[in-house]
Amino acid sequence: MSSQEEIQFDKATKEILVRLVTALLTDKPKDPVPYIYSYLTDLSKGQVPNPINDNELNELKNLKKKVEYLKDQLEDHEDAHSDQSQDEDEDEEVHEIQPKKKNIKAQRAGVSAEVYGEWNKKGDFVPKVVPKSQETKTKLKKRLLEAFMFNALDEKEFEIVVDSIEEIKVSQGDLVIKEGDEGDCMYVVEQGTLTCTKLFKGNTEPTFLKEYHPGEGFGELALLYNAPRAATIKAKTEAVVYKLDRDTFNNIVKDAAARKREKYENFLSSVKILSSMDPYERSKIADALKEEKYKKGDFVIREGDIGDKFFLISEGEAIATKVLKLGQPAQQVFGYNRGDYFGERALLTNEARAANIIATSQDLIVVSLERETFRRVLGPLEDILKRNMDIYEEYTKKQL
Structure with missing residues (x-):
């Protein structure tokens, strides 16, 4: 098989998945x-919807075979399980946990946080509390607000997360996460730098992917999708990280993120500059939105400032004002209500803001998305815009 065929095959697989x-x-x-x-x-x-091509059809057949195999395995497992007597229930639980040698108590809690039934109701979740000073709590709150995954939390949920987090100090060279291990927690960097590497198939040495700096989080994907660790994270320098357990993440952070995603996904599809994105991409953007609050008369954007954020109005009203004649006061040129958006060109370019945006309601709540966050989550917006050349040409012409 040629390299060109392999690339085409990978694209087909990715499209189906x-x-x-x-x-x-x-x-x-x-x-x-x-x-x-x-x-x-x-x-x-x-x-x-969306008919598939021949390459995708061939790969689809392979995927179907794998699913059929997994289905048979699942049925065999269920049949074997039903043959066990109820008297052996306790032994079965121990047997299932034993292969995971590390920290049995922590792993048992992680599993029970995700499998709900009569014996384990979601409402029975009791968050852990790690004692810490008020000074530490204040520092922790400030740092967590920099990680977008915590921005969907309300005040009570945020307090629960702050109370449950542990502060961990690591030395240079320490292994924080190992690729392939089961994930039972996530981390947010407070101090220092950590490196992320991954061993790709066919390679003998791991490939460097990125560095993590203060305010950035990692390890949440293994919790979101109940999957093994996708990469290895090591401390490049001495570092301090905040550790959040699986139970709290799943019961508080994941649920809040799901509510936030549901709230903003459909609305994002109405934003013209984002209309070329598929639902999965919009869900990732919804997860990355940050909430900001303003009072009447506050400036959200100032004319002439360099733009690096895109805004959606969640609650309240605002107006756009602009200096139309040099030496004269700015005049109102537009009004915004709940569901409106502005500053979307900041996702594409760092040009100066063309107008002021001022809160006119007593309380204005907006959600924002930074250009760098967008790039980190989905890559350059230019690449997404090129899927719809009419929109791409419209926005590129405005830059001339």
């Missing part, structure tokens, strides 16, 4: 295995 993940995130099936099997079957028959 993106559609499948989007469908899973949208429909949230209780039993994902039959759902995946049914979805792939319908896709191969052309019964779902």
Whole structure:
């Protein structure tokens, strides 16, 4: 197989998986295995939107075989499980946990946080409390606000997270996360620098991916998707990190993020500059939005400032004012209400703001997205805009 064919094959696989993940995130099936099997079957028959090409169809057949295998394995497991007597329940629980040698108590809690039933109701979650001084709490709150994954929390949820977080000091060269391990916590950097590497298939040495600096978080993907660690994180310097356990993350942070995503996903689809994005990409943007609050008369944006944020109005009203004649006061040129957006060109370029945006309601709540956050989550907006050349040309002409 030529390198060109391999690249084409990878793209086909990615396209199918993106559609499948989007469908899973949208429909949230209780039993994902039959759902995946049914979805792939319908896709191969052309019964779902966006017909597929020959390359995608071939890869789809391979995926169906894998799903059928997993389905058989699941049925075998269920049959074997039903043959066990109820008297062996306690032994079964120990047997399932034993292969994971590290920190049995922590892992048992992690599993129970995700499997809910009569014996383990979600409402029974009791957050842990790690004693800390008020000074430490204040420092911690400030740092967490820099990590977008915590911006969906309300005041009570935020306090729960702050109380449950542990401060961990690591020395230069210490291993914080190892690729392939089970994830039972996530981290936010307070001090120092950490490096992220990954061992790709066919390589003998890990590949450097990025560095993590104060305010950045890592390790949440393993908790969100109940997957092994995707990379290795080591301390490049002496560092201090904040550690959040799986239980608190799943019961507080993940639930809050889901509510936030649901609130903003559909609205993001109405933003013209983002209309070329698929639902999965919009969900990632919704997760990255930060909430900001203003009082009547406050400036959200000042004319002439360099723009680096895009804003959506969640609650309240605002106006745009602009100096139309040199030497004269700025005049109102536009009004904004709930659901309106402004500053979207800041995602594309760092040009100066063309107008002031001023809060006119007693309270104005907006959510913002920084250009660098957008790039970190999805890459350059220019690449996404090029999917719809009419929109891309419209925005590039405005830069001339």
